[in-house]
Amino acid sequence: MAYAVIMSGGLGSRFWPKSRKSLPKQFLKIVEDKTMIECTVDRIKNIIPMDKICVVTNKNYVSIIQSLLDLKSENIFKEPDNKETASCIGLAAVKLLKKDFDAVMVVLPSDHVIIGREEFEKTLKHAIDVARDGDCLVTMGINPTRPESGYGYIEKGERLEDGVYRVKRFVEKPNVDVAKSFLEKGNYLWNSGMFVWRADRLLREIKKYLPDLYRSLMKIYEAIGTFDEERVIEEEYSKIDGISIDFGVMQRTNRAVVLDTSFVWDDIGSFTALERFLNSDESNNIVAGGEVFLTEVQNTTILGDKRLIVAIGVKDMLIVDTKDVVLICPKDRAQEIKEVVKKLSNNDEFERFV
Numbered sequence: 001m002a003y004a005v006i007m008s009g010g011l012g013s014r015f016w017p018k019s020r021k022s023l024p025k026q027f028l029k030i031v032e033d034k035t036m037i038e039c040t041v042d043r044i045k046n047i048i049p050m051d052k053i054c055v056v057t058n059k060n061y062v063s064i065i066q067s068l069l070d071l072k073s074e075n076i077f078k079e080p081d082n083k084e085t086a087s088c089i090g091l092a093a094v095k096l097l098k099k100d101f102d103a104v105m106v107v108l109p110s111d112h113v114i115i116g117r118e119e120f121e122k123t124l125k126h127a128i129d130v131a132r133d134g135d136c137l138v139t140m141g142i143n144p145t146r147p148e149s150g151y152g153y154i155e156k157g158e159r160l161e162d163g164v165y166r167v168k169r170f171v172e173k174p175n176v177d178v179a180k181s182f183l184e185k186g187n188y189l190w191n192s193g194m195f196v197w198r199a200d201r202l203l204r205e206i207k208k209y210l211p212d213l214y215r216s217l218m219k220i221y222e223a224i225g226t227f228d229e230e231r232v233i234e235e236e237y238s239k240i241d242g243i244s245i246d247f248g249v250m251q252r253t254n255r256a257v258v259l260d261t262s263f264v265w266d267d268i269g270s271f272t273a274l275e276r277f278l279n280s281d282e283s284n285n286i287v288a289g290g291e292v293f294l295t296e297v298q299n300t301t302i303l304g305d306k307r308l309i310v311a312i313g314v315k316d317m318l319i320v321d322t323k324d325v326v327l328i329c330p331k332d333r334a335q336e337i338k339e340v341v342k343k344l345s346n347n348d349e350f351e352r353f354v
């Protein structure tokens with residue numbers, strides 16, 4: 001049986017100050033008129049029925065998820081802490097395996113924009129068939145359109161069937177020069193961060209490449225359905241070293257295959273991604289929300305709130321206003337917001353703004 005596993009415990013810190021610890025990006029309406037997590041569920045519910053859709057999230061976000069999605073509480077997998085995507089996916093794998101030994105997991109981030117519903121559904125069905133029959137880890141590949149250094153790249157290897165390739169190499173977040181060379185070579189795809197695999201196959205890969213995490217997951221597996229479940233999850237999570245599924249498994253495994261997809265995809269990783277979806281004025285400015293009064297402003301993205309934003313002679317900037325924080329930064333440094341948020345989190349005076 002196929003299950004959707006929606007990862008929804010991240011902080012979306014590159015979208016700070018709009019995205020806060022108390023209400024991260026996946027629970028905001030960013031480019032569509034529903035929250036990002038609602039859009040994620042809408043996109044898959046023709047393929048995977050609601051009772052097979054699961055969300056893995058931090059325990060603090062359970063009530064937000066319940067208010068947005070019509071999910072049974074047993075389909076919300078609670079994490080006591082954020083230990084990155086390998087643990088989040090591993091926890092979902094043991095939860096599903098406990099009730100279905102043939103579980104196939106469709107792992108989806110909760111903060112992507114996808115255009116081309118029919119194509120997406122067709123690709124997902126194909127991915128489920130490949131993962132169910134084969135002993136492999138399926139990733140959904142996107143044809144790159146720019147030398148993006150914020151994504152993982154997949155080198156296509158042997159063609160297995162129409163649109164399906166063995167993964168020759170998986171390179172997580174190369175620098176821009178390497179990304180340019182991948183684009184020129186033409187045989188690389190972006191890793192979309194959407195994966196399909198059997199739960200048992202994934203756990204065997206975790207056993208091989210992340211043995212400590214595997215040991216913790218096995219203890220959790222034993223405790224699932226007992227009175228001790230929550231305590232054991234807390235105890236094991238306190239021991240887990242966080243690592244992403246990309247660094248932890250995908251870069252190491254030789255069982256990965258990639259599907260060459262053709263829908264439009266974006267991970268809306270940072271504010272600058274909005275340029276690809278929102279309309280700009282004749283000076284290439286984007287205004288998303290709030291009122292603005294601009295004089296000789298160019299190539300600037302402004303996300304307003306309640307106040308009027310007045311800017312004079314500003315170029316290539318990002319301006320984000322909220323009720324208690326104003327962020328001003330050059331657009332080409334927008335990735336640094338994540339680091340700033342980490343610093344603020346560790347600062348007693350400013351932590352409350354995170």
Ligand SMILES: Nc1nc2c(ncn2[C@@H]2O[C@H](COP(=O)(O)OP(=O)(O)OP(=O)(O)O)[C@@H](O)[C@H]2O)c(=O)[nH]1
Nearest residue numbers: 007008009010011012013014056082083084109110
């Ligand atoms: N359950 C769970 N989900 C996670 C965790 N880390 C990231 N995610 C989710 O995985 C997806 C991809 O996350 P990232 O973009 O890597 O991280 P993020 O925290 O959302 O964003 P940044 O802080 O801006 O990097 C998103 O849907 C996140 O909500 C985690 O530790 N647990």
Ligand SMILES: O=P(O)(O)O[C@H]1O[C@H](CO)[C@@H](O)[C@H](O)[C@@H]1O
Nearest residue numbers: 150151152190191192193246267
């Ligand atoms: O954690 P990050 O920064 O969002 O990166 C992850 O997602 C990217 C796609 O959104 C992928 O391209 C990366 O390989 C990785 O899976």
